Amino acid sequence: GENVEQxxxxxxxxxxxxxxxxxxxxxxASNYFxxxxxxxxxxxxxxIDIRSNVGEKKDQRIAVTLNKTAKHFSLHIxxxxxxxxxxxxxxxxxxxxxxxxxxxxxxxxILP
Amino acid sequence: xxxxxxxxxxxxxxTGQSMTLLCAQDMNHEYMYWYRQxxxxxxxxIHYSVGEGTTAKGEVPDGYNVSRxxxxxxxxxxESAAPSQTSVYFCASSYSGIRGEQxxxxxxxxxxx
Numbered sequence: 001g002e003n004v005e006q007x008x009x010x011x012x013x014x015x016x017x018x019x020x021x022x023x024x025x026x027x028x029a030s031n032y033f034x035x036x037x038x039x040x041x042x043x044x045x046x047x048i049d050i051r052s053n054v055g056e057k058k059d060q061r062i063a064v065t066l067n068k069t070a071k072h073f074s075l076h077i078x079x080x081x082x083x084x085x086x087x088x089x090x091x092x093x094x095x096x097x098x099x100x101x102x103x104x105x106x107x108x109x110i111l112p
Numbered sequence: 113x114x115x116x117x118x119x120x121x122x123x124x125x126x127t128g129q130s131m132t133l134l135c136a137q138d139m140n141h142e143y144m145y146w147y148r149q150x151x152x153x154x155x156x157x158i159h160y161s162v163g164e165g166t167t168a169k170g171e172v173p174d175g176y177n178v179s180r181x182x183x184x185x186x187x188x189x190x191e192s193a194a195p196s197q198t199s200v201y202f203c204a205s206s207y208s209g210i211r212g213e214q215x216x217x218x219x220x221x222x223x224x225x
Contacts, residue, residue, distance in 0.1 A: 006154075009152075031211075032210075032211045034213070034214075036214075042218075043202065043216040043217060043218055043219060044155065044202070044214075044216050045216070046213045046214065049213070051211075089154055089155060091155075093210055093211060095209070095210060095211050098160070098162070098168065098209075098210050099210075100157055100170075100210055101157075101171065102154040102155040102156070103154055104152060104153060104154040105152075105154050
């Protein structure tokens with residue numbers, strides 16, 4: 001079955017620096033890749049997503065890249081701010097099968 | 113709009129007891145989902161529904177049952193709770209199917225002793 005590996009599990013970066021979180025997936029039929037942010041004690045919220053026919057998508061300080069050949073996608077956060085501290089989850093979705101698998105999450109700490 | 117709500121927020125059960133978690137959404141979404149979230153495990157899909165009267169199994173369905181009698185409600189049942197079902201349960205809904213943004217509820221923290 002589908003497997004989604006997410007790295008690193010914990011990431012600490014200085015405020016203002018960039019953060020990169022990587023995910024790999026196993027099912028070549030996966031065609032939609034969202035990223036969710038979960039602040040402590042709160043519900044997950046979608047921050048950005050990418051479809052399999054696109055290689056990169058940006059939204060202000062956040063970008064996602066997708067390499068379908070290598071089956072991996074990454075979240076890039078630039079000019080990090082204290083409010084970026086949270087757990088980030090990637091997911092791989094196979095629309096054909098209504099299948100969604102989440103990565104195990106990355107806890108991002110923004111250091112002052 | 114309240115969005116997605118869950119009842120109850122917290123619950124403690126003894127092994128073997130049963131309970132039902134209620135999820136309600138007021139966004140007229142077709143798709144609804146139940147996830148469990150365990151430390152270090154991310155979110156795992158238990159069951160989902162693509163519309164009123166339909167249910168389907170997700171990644172970890174064993175020990176749970178669901179019903180979608182009304183479009184706005186999605187119920188998750190535990191018939192005989194086990195300590196392994198201690199978790200935080202999140203409900204979610206989406207408008208345009210599994211490829212759409214999922215809106216999550218606030219979660220239910222369940223402890224089975």
